[in-house]
Amino acid sequence: MRYSYVFIPPKEAYALDAAKAMSALRRADELHLRKTAMTALHPAAHFAVAFLFIVAVLSRGGHSLSGFVPFVLYPAAVMFLGDIPPGLIAARVAPALPFVALVGASNLIFAADKSAAWLSFFAICVKCVLCAAAALLLVCVCGIGGIARALDFFRVPKLLVAQLSFTYRYLHVLGEEVVGVINAYSLRSYGRNVCARGMSIRQFGPICGGLFLRSLKRAEAIHAAMLCRGFTGSMPVAKLKSFSQPDAIWTLCWLAFFTVCTIWDLPLLLGNLILGAV
Amino acid sequence: MHMADALISPAIGGTMWAVSAALEAYSINRLGKEDIVETGKIPMMGVAGAFVFAAQMINFSIPGTGSSGHLAGGLLLAALLGPHAGFLVMSVVLAIQALFFADGGLLALGCNIFNLGFFPCFIAYPLITGPVLRGGGGAKRVFAACVSGALCGLTLGSLGVVLETYASGVTELPLGAFAAFMLPIHAAIGVVEGIVTALALVFLRRARPSLTEADKSPAGLKPALAALALCAALLAGFVSFYASQNPDGLEWSIQNAAGHSSATNEPEIPGGGAEPGPAGLVGSAAVLVVAAGLGFAVKRLRKPSVDIDPSR
Numbered sequence: 023m024r025y026s027y028v029f030i031p032p033k034e035a036y037a038l039d040a041a042k043a044m045s046a047l048r049r050a051d052e053l054h055l056r057k058t059a060m061t062a063l064h065p066a067a068h069f070a071v072a073f074l075f076i077v078a079v080l081s082r083g084g085h086s087l088s089g090f091v092p093f094v095l096y097p098a099a100v101m102f103l104g105d106i107p108p109g110l111i112a113a114r115v116a117p118a119l120p121f122v123a124l125v126g127a128s129n130l131i132f133a134a135d136k137s138a139a140w141l142s143f144f145a146i147c148v149k150c151v152l153c154a155a156a157a158l159l160l161v162c163v164c165g166i167g168g169i170a171r172a173l174d175f176f177r178v179p180k181l182l183v184a185q186l187s188f189t190y191r192y193l194h195v196l197g198e199e200v201v202g203v204i205n206a207y208s209l210r211s212y213g214r215n216v217c218a219r220g221m222s223i224r225q226f227g228p229i230c231g232g233l234f235l236r237s238l239k240r241a242e243a244i245h246a247a248m249l250c251r252g253f254t255g256s257m258p259v260a261k262l263k264s265f266s267q268p269d270a271i272w273t274l275c276w277l278a279f280f281t282v283c284t285i286w287d288l289p290l291l292l293g294n295l296i297l298g299a300v
Numbered sequence: 301m302h303m304a305d306a307l308i309s310p311a312i313g314g315t316m317w318a319v320s321a322a323l324e325a326y327s328i329n330r331l332g333k334e335d336i337v338e339t340g341k342i343p344m345m346g347v348a349g350a351f352v353f354a355a356q357m358i359n360f361s362i363p364g365t366g367s368s369g370h371l372a373g374g375l376l377l378a379a380l381l382g383p384h385a386g387f388l389v390m391s392v393v394l395a396i397q398a399l400f401f402a403d404g405g406l407l408a409l410g411c412n413i414f415n416l417g418f419f420p421c422f423i424a425y426p427l428i429t430g431p432v433l434r435g436g437g438g439a440k441r442v443f444a445a446c447v448s449g450a451l452c453g454l455t456l457g458s459l460g461v462v463l464e465t466y467a468s469g470v471t472e473l474p475l476g477a478f479a480a481f482m483l484p485i486h487a488a489i490g491v492v493e494g495i496v497t498a499l500a501l502v503f504l505r506r507a508r509p510s511l512t513e514a515d516k517s518p519a520g521l522k523p524a525l526a527a528l529a530l531c532a533a534l535l536a537g538f539v540s541f542y543a544s545q546n547p548d549g550l551e552w553s554i555q556n557a558a559g560h561s562s563a564t565n566e567p568e569i570p571g572g573g574a575e576p577g578p579a580g581l582v583g584s585a586a587v588l589v590v591a592a593g594l595g596f597a598v599k600r601l602r603k604p605s606v607d608i609d610p611s612r
Contacts, residue, residue, distance in 0.1 A: 047400055076407045077310050118402040122304045125465070128473035139472070146306050146470060153305035154402040161399045169399065179328050181342075185392045188346025189353070193396070196347075196354040204358060221358065223492075227499020230355050230371065234380075234500070235507055237354075241347035248343065 044197040046114065050158065053106055054165035060104035065168035066175040067269035071096070071276045072160040076153045078280035087141060088289040090148045096276065097155045104163045111162075115154045122150040166190045175265065196237060203233060301372075301454070301486065302397065302412050303461055305405030309468040316464065317410030323418060324391060327384040341385060348381055349389040353396070374420030375450050376497045379433060380504075383421040390417035411464050415457040424453035439502045446501060447494030454490035458482045 054061055060068070075096050082089055101108055126146035133139035164172065166187065173183050207221055207229065221229070282288070305313070331341075352373035373393070377386035391413045397403040404412045429449035432441050462479045465471060 050400055076305055080310050114402050122306050125307055125471055128471050132472040150304050150306035153405050157399055157406050181328050185345055189349035189392050192347050192350035193353050196350045200354040200357050228503045230500045231503030234351050237347045237351045241343045245343040
C-alpha cells in the first residue's frame with residue numbers, strides 16, 4: 023500500500039488578520055464603558071469638537087509646521103482625560119500614513135520651491151495623523167452607541183442611525199463567521215497560506231455567496247424576533263443625559279482655541295515674544 | 301481608494317458632504333415609500349453592510365499578479381438591495397471604516413461616499429448591470445454586466461478622487477499624471493471586482509433567484525443628474541471663490557520657458573471682471589441650457605423610426 027504525505031502547516035496564522043481586525047474593533051468600542059471625565063460629557067459635544075478640530079487643522083496652511091503644534095493639545099487632552107492608551111491610537115493611525123505620504127511626496131517632485139515642498143509634505147503628514155487620531159478618539163470616548171446618540175441629537179434621519187447600529191452589531195457576529203470560513207478553507211487547501219496569498223478567485227465567489235445566504239437567514243430570524251417585540255422601523259436611542267452647560271463650555275472653549283490656532287501661529291508669536299524680551 | 305482628510309480642503313470636503321447628504325436624503329425618501337419594516341429590509345440592510353465588511357476581510361488571489369485583493373461591495377449591494385438601499389448601506393460601511401479603522405476621514409467621508417457609493421449604485425448599476433440582471437440571461441451575460449459595471453464604477457470613482465484632490469490644491473501633482481497613475485490601476489481593480497461580484501451573483505441566483513430581483517423599480521437617471529447638477533452648482537457658486545490665483549501647470553511652464561504668463565497672448569475680455577461665484581453659476585446654467593437645447597434639437601430633427609409590424 024502506498025501512502026502520500028501532506029504537509030499540514032500550523033493553523034494559528036490562518037485567520038490572524040481577520041481576528042486582529044475584530045479584536046481592534048472590540049477594544050476601541052469598549053474603552054468608552056469606563057468612567058472617565060470624557061465619558062461624562064454628551065457625545066454630541068465630542069462629535070462637534072472632533073469635527074471642528076478636523077476643519078481647523080485642514081484650514082491651517084502648510085507654510086509653517088510650528089502652527090500645528092498647538093493642535094496636538096486636543097488629542098493629548100482627550101487621551102489624558104479619557105485614559106486612552108496612546109499606543110492604541112498610534113497603531114491605528116500608522117496604516118493611514120503611507121498613501122497620504124506618497125501623494126504628499128509628489129510635492130517634492132513637482133514643486134518649484136524645494137524647501138516649501140518639504141514643508142508641505144510634512145504638513146500633509148501631520149494633518150493626516152491629527153485628523154485620523156481625532157476620529158479614533160471620538161470612537162474611544164463615545165462608542166458606537168454614543169455616536170448614534172450624537173447623530174440623533176443632530177437630527178440625522180432615524181433610518182441611517184438604525185443602519186449604523188445594526189451594521190455594527192452584526193459585524194461582530196459575521197466577523198466570527200469569517201474567521202471560521204478562513205480557518206475551514208485553509209485546513210482544506212493543503213497548506214495554502216490564505217493570509218498571504220488569498221483564496222482562489224473561483225472559490226471566493228461561492229464562498230462569499232454562501233456567507234451572504236447564512237447572513238440572510240440570520241437577518242430573517244432577527245427580523246421576525248424584532249417584529250414580535252414591537253419593532254416599528256426605528257431603533258430606540260437611549261437618552262441617558264441631555265446636552266448641558268459643561269458640554270456647551272467644552273465645545274465653545276475648544277472652538278475658540280481652534281479659531282485662534284487657525285488664524286495665528288501661536289508658537290511663532292510666543293517665540294518672537296520671548297526673543298524680543300531677551 | 302479611500303481619501304484621507306489630509307488630501308482635501310474644507311471647501312471641497314464641505315461641498316461633497318452637502319452632495320452626499322442630499323443623495324442620502326433622496327435615498328431615504330425613496331425607501332420611505334416602500335414598506336421596509338414589514339418586508340424585513342431594515343435588518344437585511346444592516347446584515348448586508350456587515351456582510352460587505354466581513355467579505356472585505358477575506359482576500360482572494362489575483363491571477364497573474366501574485367498579489368491579493370478584496371471585494372469593495374458597492375455593485376453587489378446595489379444588485380442585492382437596490383440602488384437606494386445599497387447606497388445607504390455603503391455610506392454606513394464607509395462611516396464605520398472611517399471611525400474605527402482610520403480608513404478615510406470624517407471630513408473626507410462625503411467624498412468617499414460619493415466616489416464609492418454614488419458611482420456604483422446610481423451610475424454603474426442602473427445603467428449597465430441592473431438592466432441585464434432584471435432582463436434575465438445566462439452566466440455569461442451576468443459576467444459581462446458585472447465586469448462592465450464594476451469597471452465603470454471604480455474608474456469613475458478613481459476619477460472623482462483625482463478631481464477632488466486636484467481641486468483641493470493640497471498637492472502639486474499635475475492632474476494628468478495623477479489621473480494616469482490612478483485610472484488604469486482602478487480599471488484593472490474594477491475588472492477583478494466585476495468578476496468576483498459576478499461569481500457571487502451567479503451563485504446567489506442559483507441558490508435564491510428572488511434575491512437578485514430586489515430592485516423592482518429602477519432608479520433611472522434622475523438622481524445621478526440631480527447629484528451632478530448640485531455638485532456643479534456648489535463648485536461653481538461657492539468653491540470657485542477659493543480658486544487659486546497662481547498659474548496652472550501650463551501657464552507656469554510657459555512663464556518659465558518664454559518669460560510671459562499667458563499661454564496664448566489672448567487679450568483681456570472687456571467687462572470680464574465679474575465675481576467668480578455668480579459667474580460660475582450663470583456659466584454652468586448656460587452650458588446646461590445649451591446642451592439640453594442641442595439634445596432636443598437633435599431629437600426633433602432625427603427621422604422617426606418606422607415600426608415594423610411582424611404580423612403583416
